[in-house]
Structure formats: C-alpha cells, structure tokens
Amino acid sequence: MITLIEEIKQGHVWDFHGGIHPPENKRQSSETSILPADIPNEIVLPTKQHIGTAGQLLVNVGDKVLKGQPLTKSDILQCCPVHAPTSGEVVAIEPRTIAHASGLTDNCIVIKPDFEDTWGDKNALPDFREVSDEALIDHVRMMGIAGMGGAGFPAARKLQTGHARTEILIINGAECEPYITADDRLMQERADEIVQGIEILQHIVSPKLTVMALEDNKPEAIDALKLATQGKPDIVVQVVPTKYPSGGEKQLIKLITGKEVPAKAIPAAIGVMMQNVGTVFAIKRAVIDGEPLIERVVTLTGTTLKEQRNRWALLGTPVSFLLDKHGYEPDKKVERVIIGGPMMGYTIPHPNVPVTKVTNCVLVPSRREIAPSEGEMACIRCSACAEACPASLLPQQLQWYAKDQDYDKCEEYNLFDCIECGACAFVCPSEIPLVQYYRQAKSEIRARDAEQQAAERAKERFEAKKARMERDKKAREERHKQAAENRRKAMEKSGEGDAIAAAIARVKAKSENESAATAMKPAVAAAIAKAKAKQAEAAAQGQTEPDNSEMAKLREERKRQARERKAQKASESETENATDDKKDAVAAAIARAKARKAAQQSESEPASDNSAAGEDPKKAAVAAAIARAKARKEAQQVDAATPTADSAPEEQAPIEEDPKKAAVAAAIARAKARKAAQEAEAEAPATDSAPLETPVEEDPKKAAVAAAVARAKARKVAQQEKAEPPTADSAPVEVTPAEDDPKKAAVAAAVARAKARKAAQQAEAEAPAVDVAPVDEAPVEDNPKKAAVAAAVARAKARKAAQQAEVEAPTSEAAPVEDTPVKEDPKKAAVAAAIARAKARKAAQMKNKNEEE
Incomplete structure (x- = not known):
C-alpha cells in the first residue's frame, strides 16, 4: 500500500469543499520588481503587532535608538518584541490609530529618523546546525518574527508546539487573495533565501517531508523555487489549482495531504505544520544575517494609483507615505483605503495608520473598480453561502444566531471554524455582510469566555484557600492533641499525673458538695424529710398516698400572707x-x-x-x-x-x-x-x-x-x-x-x-x-x-x-x-x-x- 508521503511526492492533490473564483487582478503588480524601502519623516510602531500580549517597554522619550535595536522585551513565547526599523530619536510614546478593522488605538512608539540608518549590534547564527533546537526557537522569538500571512501568530510559539511531532512541513505560497502579489514577487526574487529558511525549519522540527505549495497562476515563482530546490529530495514543490481560499491553513492542508484538521484543533494534532513564505524568509534573515523583523514586502494596488507594484516598507511607515510615493489620487465620491485584499481586508478610517508585520497589501480601488455595497437586504434562502463555504459550515444559520445573540448556538454550529474568508458574503445576492456578524459574535464569545474563566479561577482560588484553612485547622488540632498527649505521658512518667488527677477529683467533689448544700436549704430539707416520713407512714398504714391536706392549707395561708404583704408594700409606696x-x-x-x-x-x-x-x-x-x-x-x-x-x-x-x-x-x-x-x-x-x-x-x-x-x-x-x-x-x-x-x-x-x-x-x-x-x-x-x-x-x-x-x-x-x-x-x-x-x-x-x- 502506497504511503501518504509517496502520494504527495508523486504530485497527488486533493480538494476541499466549496470555494469560489473571484477576479484575480494580480498582473498589475506582479510583473515588476520590488522597490526598495524609503525612510519616512516619522515612524509609528505599535507595541503589539501579533496575536498575544504586548511586550515591556525598554526605551523612554528622548532616547536615541539604532536600527535593529529592541524596543520591547518579554520572556514568554506568546509575545514578539518590536525593534527599531531605523536609527533616530524616540519623540513620543502615546496611543495612535492602528491598522485594525474597528479603527482602534493602541500604545505606539514614535521615532523621528535621523536618516543615517545606522545599524546596531547584529546577533547572527550562520552555523545554525551547530545550535540546539531550543536555542534557535528562542532566537526566532527574540528577533520578533510573527506569521506574515495575515494572522500574526508568533512563529516561535508555533515552532515550539510542532517540535518533535511534525511529519509534514508545508510552506504556504498559494497567496489566493485577489490583488495581492507580495509573496509571488518574493518567491521570484528571493527563492534561494527562502530555501535557506526552509532548511532552518527542517533542522528545528525534523519533518519527514517539506512541501512548497503554490497556485498554478504563479508560473515564474514555481520555476524559481524548482530551480532553488534542485538536489534536495526532501523538499517538494507542489502546484495546486487556483481557487479561493486555497491559501487558508486548513484548506491547503486538505489539498496537500487529504487530511482535515479537527474542529477547535491545530494542525500539529495531525502531524502537520504550516509557515508562510514571508515568515520563512524572515527566519532566514534573523538566523543567518542577524537582522530582526523590521521590514516586509507590501503590495500597493488599485486604479487610484499611478503605479501599482510591490515595495519594501519599514514597519511603522505611515500608509499615506507609501500612497504618496505611488501617485495616489483618491476617488472624489468614494475614498477607500483597504488593508489586505478585497475578500478578507478591512477599511481603515484614514491613511495615517502604520504598516505592521501583518500588512501585506494596501488596496485603494475606485468606485467603478469595486462598487460599494448598496445595503443589506433580506435573506432569500438560496443556500449559495453554504455551497461556497470552504469550512463546510451553515453561514445562514450562523448569521441568524449571531444576530439573535444566541452564542451557545453559534458555538454549537462551529462558528470558530470560520476562517472569515468572505466567500459566503461574496456570493450572497442580498449583500448581507455575513463576515461582520461572525466577527462580532466571536468577539462576544471570547469576552464571555474570558469572564467565565476569570470566575472559575477565582472559584478555584477560593476553594484552594478554604481547603488550606481546613488543613491548617486540622493540623493545629493535631498539634494541640499531640502536645496534650505528650504532657500526659510526661506527667505519668514523672509521677505527677496521679497527684494532679487526685487534686482534680477533690475539686470536683467539693464543688458538687457546695452546690448540693446551696441547693438544699434547711427549710426545704425539713419539708422533704417530713414528706418522706409521711410517705413512709402512709406506706406502713397501707395507704397509697399520704394525707397532705394540712400541708395544702399551710401553703394557701402562706400565699395569702404573701399577697397581703405585697399589697401593703404597694400602698405604702403610693402613700409615701x-x-x-x-x-x-x-x-x-x-x-x-x-x-x-x-x-x-x-x-x-x-x-x-x-x-x-x-x-x-x-x-x-x-x-x-x-x-x-x-x-x-x-x-x-x-x-x-x-x-x-x-x-x-x-x-x-x-x-x-x-x-x-x-x-x-x-x-x-x-x-x-x-x-x-x-x-x-x-x-x-x-x-x-x-x-x-x-x-x-x-x-x-x-x-x-x-x-x-x-x-x-x-x-x-x-x-x-x-x-x-x-x-x-x-x-x-x-x-x-x-x-x-x-x-x-x-x-x-x-x-x-x-x-x-x-x-x-x-x-x-x-x-x-x-x-x-x-x-x-x-x-x-x-x-x-x-x-x-x-x-x-x-x-x-x-x-x-x-x-x-x-x-x-x-x-x-x-x-x-x-x-x-x-x-x-x-x-x-x-x-x-x-x-x-x-x-x-x-x-x-x-x-x-x-x-x-
């Protein structure tokens, strides 16, 4: 029976459910070379440019920084440091608008370049094969490398997760999003460096097979990679059909291996790891050249630009600076600046947002090129969205539950398996913005889960404290009990125990006698004795009960006298x-x-x-x-x-x-x-x-x-x-x-x-x-x-x-x-x-x- 690896080497390709074929619009920018980076007048670096937590600041306002100098630090794999893209002076550390779908602000480091572009110390590891896997992973983390395909997941964290459990390493060069050609041009121009980065990854995770996956609409990149991988049998260049979204992680894994990643699971669960070609190139620069991630390739496209092509851009460069370099003339009726492609991109409120590690494209279309939405209409239940969904979900049902805020149903229908590719919204005749509903529902569920987890942690801490207090109480009681036992044994051994016991017995007997004497007054004792004598006399005479009539008369007389004394005292007090x-x-x-x-x-x-x-x-x-x-x-x-x-x-x-x-x-x-x-x-x-x-x-x-x-x-x-x-x-x-x-x-x-x-x-x-x-x-x-x-x-x-x-x-x-x-x-x-x-x-x-x- 032929194995999976042999099938892949033979060029077998599988297929995934759904998918669409939107207009590609890639030739405008893919036929010219990448332009070098220019230094802007101001660099704005968000302290968080990845999935995870922000690092701790290492600089203050007024500090002089060099190119490649770390500006933040962290000791966890879920955090990527930020480095200075060029030399200059830190002029501010303040909130600025960042490239986000909601137009949010975040803490940013503002640098005024000195245009000398002076490098700081470089920490290169050219002999990476002599370095341990853990050291290489930590080096990748210190260089601030995050996934550059769009998600921004820390590369070191992904390498740590797939270490010693990866059988197939897939390098994602599909780049299925329309208009975007950054990876295509990078593979055409830097194929040799990409292969060097693949060798570093192979040394870290030791896969059985490495596959470079490209869509068949990139013939120049395919030829360049095949030329660079000659004589390397463990690296296979695999061509897949052009279909959106073949560049999605789970979809590309299905195309290459025929396996499906389980719901709410990661590719490492089935022995697969995937890295973007831009991330692989950044790892090569970090390990062999000692350069942190301070720049990336950005596609500048759209009919409102005089020149549409790819450009190296320093991280923190304002988008407006790049647009001015390419002759941007905004549409007078509809001015739009989109970060990303037309399918998964988002519109930013103004072009003064900075370029980050996940900014692969800036699209500025005209009104005729991409018509704005005319407004949401009622669903006609055509099921086109379900047929186009590459994750085999039910978009219509998910939209209903998300709109009704029934988040439990959303999770039941596997909302988090949605990759937000936008295929459902693209084919919807009612122009319903389905992806926006899904993003909102995901955000609410994450917030609810965070609150629930915080409550659970608080409950666990409370129960742990309660259990600790119970243990301390029992231990204290045991110590007291043991101490009393030790004292008893010591007294018995020394002979003092009998004397103490005798003294305690005497005290108890004395107290009992005193209480009995106090309780037994002479009159009462005489009455009791008299009553006992009568009972004995009655028993001697054969009567069952003694004659107590005289005692009853005496009691009545005493009661009458007591009442008279009481009345006399009351009258005397009133008279007084x-x-x-x-x-x-x-x-x-x-x-x-x-x-x-x-x-x-x-x-x-x-x-x-x-x-x-x-x-x-x-x-x-x-x-x-x-x-x-x-x-x-x-x-x-x-x-x-x-x-x-x-x-x-x-x-x-x-x-x-x-x-x-x-x-x-x-x-x-x-x-x-x-x-x-x-x-x-x-x-x-x-x-x-x-x-x-x-x-x-x-x-x-x-x-x-x-x-x-x-x-x-x-x-x-x-x-x-x-x-x-x-x-x-x-x-x-x-x-x-x-x-x-x-x-x-x-x-x-x-x-x-x-x-x-x-x-x-x-x-x-x-x-x-x-x-x-x-x-x-x-x-x-x-x-x-x-x-x-x-x-x-x-x-x-x-x-x-x-x-x-x-x-x-x-x-x-x-x-x-x-x-x-x-x-x-x-x-x-x-x-x-x-x-x-x-x-x-x-x-x-x-x-x-x-x-x-």
Whole structure:
C-alpha cells in the first residue's frame, strides 16, 4: 500500500469543499520588481503587532535608538518584541490609530529618523546546525518574527508546539487573495533565501517531508523555487489549482495531504505544520544575517494609483507615505483605503495608520473598480453561502444566531471554524455582510469566555484557600492533641499525673458538695424529710398516698400572707409618694406667701424712699423681684408639716409625681388667681378687700376679660388726671384712679391680688383646674426654687413693658381687650391680657421718666 508521503511526492492533490473564483487582478503588480524601502519623516510602531500580549517597554522619550535595536522585551513565547526599523530619536510614546478593522488605538512608539540608518549590534547564527533546537526557537522569538500571512501568530510559539511531532512541513505560497502579489514577487526574487529558511525549519522540527505549495497562476515563482530546490529530495514543490481560499491553513492542508484538521484543533494534532513564505524568509534573515523583523514586502494596488507594484516598507511607515510615493489620487465620491485584499481586508478610517508585520497589501480601488455595497437586504434562502463555504459550515444559520445573540448556538454550529474568508458574503445576492456578524459574535464569545474563566479561577482560588484553612485547622488540632498527649505521658512518667488527677477529683467533689448544700436549704430539707416520713407512714398504714391536706392549707395561708404583704408594700409606696408630693406643694405655697409679703413690704417702704430720692422705678421693681425670690428660697427651708392659710388651697391642687410638675401646677394656680383678682378689680376698683368677696363660682375666663377692660378704663382716667398736674410719682402701676400715691396704690393692688389668688385656690379645690399654660413663667428648671426666681424676674419685666405701653396708647388697648376671642381659647386670652398689661406698665414708666427730666 502506497504511503501518504509517496502520494504527495508523486504530485497527488486533493480538494476541499466549496470555494469560489473571484477576479484575480494580480498582473498589475506582479510583473515588476520590488522597490526598495524609503525612510519616512516619522515612524509609528505599535507595541503589539501579533496575536498575544504586548511586550515591556525598554526605551523612554528622548532616547536615541539604532536600527535593529529592541524596543520591547518579554520572556514568554506568546509575545514578539518590536525593534527599531531605523536609527533616530524616540519623540513620543502615546496611543495612535492602528491598522485594525474597528479603527482602534493602541500604545505606539514614535521615532523621528535621523536618516543615517545606522545599524546596531547584529546577533547572527550562520552555523545554525551547530545550535540546539531550543536555542534557535528562542532566537526566532527574540528577533520578533510573527506569521506574515495575515494572522500574526508568533512563529516561535508555533515552532515550539510542532517540535518533535511534525511529519509534514508545508510552506504556504498559494497567496489566493485577489490583488495581492507580495509573496509571488518574493518567491521570484528571493527563492534561494527562502530555501535557506526552509532548511532552518527542517533542522528545528525534523519533518519527514517539506512541501512548497503554490497556485498554478504563479508560473515564474514555481520555476524559481524548482530551480532553488534542485538536489534536495526532501523538499517538494507542489502546484495546486487556483481557487479561493486555497491559501487558508486548513484548506491547503486538505489539498496537500487529504487530511482535515479537527474542529477547535491545530494542525500539529495531525502531524502537520504550516509557515508562510514571508515568515520563512524572515527566519532566514534573523538566523543567518542577524537582522530582526523590521521590514516586509507590501503590495500597493488599485486604479487610484499611478503605479501599482510591490515595495519594501519599514514597519511603522505611515500608509499615506507609501500612497504618496505611488501617485495616489483618491476617488472624489468614494475614498477607500483597504488593508489586505478585497475578500478578507478591512477599511481603515484614514491613511495615517502604520504598516505592521501583518500588512501585506494596501488596496485603494475606485468606485467603478469595486462598487460599494448598496445595503443589506433580506435573506432569500438560496443556500449559495453554504455551497461556497470552504469550512463546510451553515453561514445562514450562523448569521441568524449571531444576530439573535444566541452564542451557545453559534458555538454549537462551529462558528470558530470560520476562517472569515468572505466567500459566503461574496456570493450572497442580498449583500448581507455575513463576515461582520461572525466577527462580532466571536468577539462576544471570547469576552464571555474570558469572564467565565476569570470566575472559575477565582472559584478555584477560593476553594484552594478554604481547603488550606481546613488543613491548617486540622493540623493545629493535631498539634494541640499531640502536645496534650505528650504532657500526659510526661506527667505519668514523672509521677505527677496521679497527684494532679487526685487534686482534680477533690475539686470536683467539693464543688458538687457546695452546690448540693446551696441547693438544699434547711427549710426545704425539713419539708422533704417530713414528706418522706409521711410517705413512709402512709406506706406502713397501707395507704397509697399520704394525707397532705394540712400541708395544702399551710401553703394557701402562706400565699395569702404573701399577697397581703405585697399589697401593703404597694400602698405604702403610693402613700409615701403622695406625702412627698404634698410636702413639695406646701413648701412651694409657703415660699410664694413669704415672697408676696416681702414684695409688699419692699414696695411700701423702700419704694417710697427710693422714689423720693429720685431712684428709677424699674430698678425698684427688679429689686423687689429679687427680694421675693430670696424670700421664696428661705420659705422652702421651712418645715412642710405646719401649713399656713395660704397653703391650704395648694393642698387641693393636683399632685404630680415630679417637682417640675409641682412648679407647673403652682404657676397655673397663680394664673387663675390673677384672673380672679382682675374680676374683683373690675367690680370694685377702689376697694382693696373686694377680691376676697369675689364669687368663686363665676367663670374665671370672663373675669379676666372684665378685669382687663376695667384696668384699661382706669388707666385712661389716670392719664387724663395726669395731663393737668403731672407729678413724678404718677406712674400707673396697675392701681385705681382713687389713690393719691401710685406706689401705695401698687402695694394695695398687690395685696388684693394675693387675696384673689387665695380665693382662686379655694375654687380650684372644688373644681379641678384645667391644663392652662402658665402665663408669667414656664418652669423648665429642674429645681422649683430656680423656677420661682425666674417667674419673679419675668413678672418684673412684664410690669415694665406694661407701663411703657400705657404711655404710647392708653385708650387703644381697651378695645382689643374687649374684643379678645375668649370663647375660642381662654389660655390665649389670658396670655394676651398679661402681655397688654406689661406693655402698658413699661410705657407709663417711660413717660414718667421723661416728665421728670
């Protein structure tokens, strides 16, 4: 049976499913030689030009670099370093737009060339056969070589994967994409160097057979390679039919070997490795010449160029620089710059993007050459896409699932086997951009898988940490257990164990005895003994249960006594609280009585002296208030067991539990007493004893209103009398017009108010007072003594304000008093009356002072 290698040597070629035959358009650029590279004014080098991770920067802004000098470094095979294409100065390291289908930006090293093109140190290995495979692979990685066929996979990584497992090495020279001729011209002009690169790869991977695969539309390249491989039986030049996409990795493997690469697998799984001719040439330059990958061949084509041909281009050269070199005249209606061919290429946003390691073609077609899409239309289910798919997929189904974001179905239908060749979109009559849907779906799936992998790694780390903590805990417990065992053995060995055990036993026994003694009280023990005796007696008499009736009676009696003691304690506590509250109220009443008496004395005697001496009546009032406060303080120290006549009404006041509440009750009583006094003044303004005869049963609210009206009228008469013979002692301090001396009249009025308060307190004993807000003071202090002092000061200030108000408007205040809405809120009426009196007193004092001056 003939072997596979013998079939390949005999020229047998297989076929793959699908494929198309688009217009080639290769003759425009393949018939002329490759132009040398020119140095642009600025070089922009992306730090990542391959599949994998970017390297670590080795230069900074302002550094001078030489040609071939490494600019980045990395220690992993999945990363390719970047080297300086020419000598110059690093002027910036910043994000720039790169050649990407989405027009993304990436970190780039910007070099300003010095146009001297000075080389740095070269690290060549001309005797590569004397170097180990691992050293050669690492040398290829350090030279920054990546796949130059379009994918950009790191060459060192691919060599490491296929090392010692490759049977057939395939060099891909098919170059099936329309318009692109870079590999064709390279094979025609550098066939000998390509063969040298093949020998390096053979030394590394040791294949059984090496095949150079070319399409039959490249006769010049085929002849050049056959000439270069003469006398090398292990290298076969194989010609395959021209069909797109025969240059795809899996498709070319099927053409050469007849084998299919499994889904989600790599060619190394079936013993095959593939390298592009441009990658092989770069490996030769890196190993034998010591030159890193700093330039490549780029096809410049399209009818908008005056000259279409291939050119060597330094990596990082702006595309606009190359287009200007070839006479680019953009289409005025549709300006397009495509990186790659018309099938797998992508349009860039502007021509100022740099050339990278995977840039094999720059296509600038006119509108007539490649007509723009007229827009996506509905699918007609013609199945042309499925027939053209070289990967035997169902493009229509994949597009539906990708559009619906059903990524699980996309994976189920082997979306990642799609090579994005564009054959399905090329044959679609509805012009559906199928490849764009597939690229988007792949990107979303990769992102989702990355998140899932991160979550899995986090879960694994958490579980590993949890397991480690469990192990540490068990190890710690084992250590403690072992230490205790060692201590026990040591004590047993030294004889201390028995003594310790005996001591522990004694402590336990003692604690048990103490607990039993504590729990067993003498009475309880006697009761238990008595109960046991009864049980024994009952058992002796033949009874099943003893007679416990007497014990039951005793228990009931004890319960009754306990209840009585409890009730007696509760009543005693209530009586004590009531007694304390009563004593507090009595003390407050005594203090108020003494304060009033002191105030009357201070007003009758010192007030006359002070007025004769010309002293200010305001200061006299303040002094009287202070005297009253001191009197109250002294009265509170008197024994509460001997209540006076003034305290009797206070005992009838509602008793509160807290001293603050007692002070509030006292203030309420004073407010009601003032209302009764005002009623007495309204009936008999000239008589001091009239408030004592005031009927207690009358409504105090109406009495307050009547008193206010009477005072207003009295003030009006007093002012009329003052207008004729004004004197210094004519201040109306809440007195009747019949008095000659205003100070004595004030004293008489104070006495009348005191008597009225007593009558009001008696009335409160018969009808409990309502919760009226205190007019003159609000006892917010914790100590009732302080509350009394504050109330006295407040009353003094109120009298001053009343005197001043009487001077300004003596007649106008009567009407508002009469119109006071007493029916709505009696509390507010009382407050309004007190405020009016205070303002009137203050106005009168001011007027008297002015007259004296």
